[in-house]
Amino acid sequence: MRVLITNDDGIRAPALPVLARCLADAGHEVLVAAPLEGYSGCGASIGSVSEGHRIRIHHVVLPGAEAIAAVAVDSPPAFIVLAAMQGRFGPAPEVVVSGPNSGLNLGPLVLHSGTLGAAVTAASNGLPGIALSTEKRPRFGYETASAFCARHLAAMIGAMGPVAALNINVPDLPAEQIAGVRQTRLAPRSLVGIVLLDDDAPIADQANQRLMRIELEHDHDRLLHRRWRSTIAGTDDTDAGAIVDGCISVTVVHGGLRHVDDRDLFAAWQPAH
Numbered sequence: 001m002r003v004l005i006t007n008d009d010g011i012r013a014p015a016l017p018v019l020a021r022c023l024a025d026a027g028h029e030v031l032v033a034a035p036l037e038g039y040s041g042c043g044a045s046i047g048s049v050s051e052g053h054r055i056r057i058h059h060v061v062l063p064g065a066e067a068i069a070a071v072a073v074d075s076p077p078a079f080i081v082l083a084a085m086q087g088r089f090g091p092a093p094e095v096v097v098s099g100p101n102s103g104l105n106l107g108p109l110v111l112h113s114g115t116l117g118a119a120v121t122a123a124s125n126g127l128p129g130i131a132l133s134t135e136k137r138p139r140f141g142y143e144t145a146s147a148f149c150a151r152h153l154a155a156m157i158g159a160m161g162p163v164a165a166l167n168i169n170v171p172d173l174p175a176e177q178i179a180g181v182r183q184t185r186l187a188p189r190s191l192v193g194i195v196l197l198d199d200d201a202p203i204a205d206q207a208n209q210r211l212m213r214i215e216l217e218h219d220h221d222r223l224l225h226r227r228w229r230s231t232i233a234g235t236d237d238t239d240a241g242a243i244v245d246g247c248i249s250v251t252v253v254h255g256g257l258r259h260v261d262d263r264d265l266f267a268a269w270q271p272a273h
Helices: 015-025 077-085 107-112 114-124 141-159 222-232 239-244
Strands: 002-006 029-035 057-059 069-073 095-102 129-134 164-170 181-184 192-198 209-215 248-254
Touching: 002 015, 002 077, 015 029, 015 095, 015 141, 029 077, 069 077, 077 095, 077 114, 095 114, 095 141, 114 129, 114 164, 114 248, 129 141, 141 164, 164 239, 181 239, 239 248
Parallel strands: 002 029, 002 095, 029 069, 095 129, 129 164, 181 248
Antiparallel strands: 057 069, 164 248, 192 209
């Protein structure tokens, strides 16, 4: 298949050549098109849209995957997907694989994920989309996620419904230590948090705020988080629960804008006749 690989960590992300090699070795025709800079947290944004706006595109060589075509695009990953589907980087892809992301995309945080945003953009336009994520600064996660995707890509596409994307989260473990694969739902809470902290160096009279991504098991609420992890371990069918148990989480995310509730919500509000 013709596979477009993109991400929200940028063209220099170390995960890109790992995934590209895995998919190319599996016999797929691979093109890497990733943002010139990082777009983490951009969701499905396509950036500022104005007629006549020019997009910078550079052909690049990925260290470790020199034989695989790659371009850096000065735009968010969702825009790159739309451009690729129009054939702007060569023949249009048959599937989009986004990631592997440096950082898990679980629970409510998926709303802001540029990794999933690219996959959902593909799905909403009729193209299979798969988002891969693993833990922050992983030792094994890139290789494990990439090998899993390459091995099961055809099966995953065959099992996906129309306008659906897959959000796949992979523990930072060697493949042989993965405890299993679960189809999951989104957790009500992620394993990470995004917070604003006071900066120690305010400018003039303005108090600066510093954004920080907190890995909950490593920071100030470690005890609370440990209790929560122990509560859900082995009993939870969410994406976060799968990661806690050392399993790969596969969550189906709808990529369309269809109406899913057939009830007439306004019936009770109509004037009496």
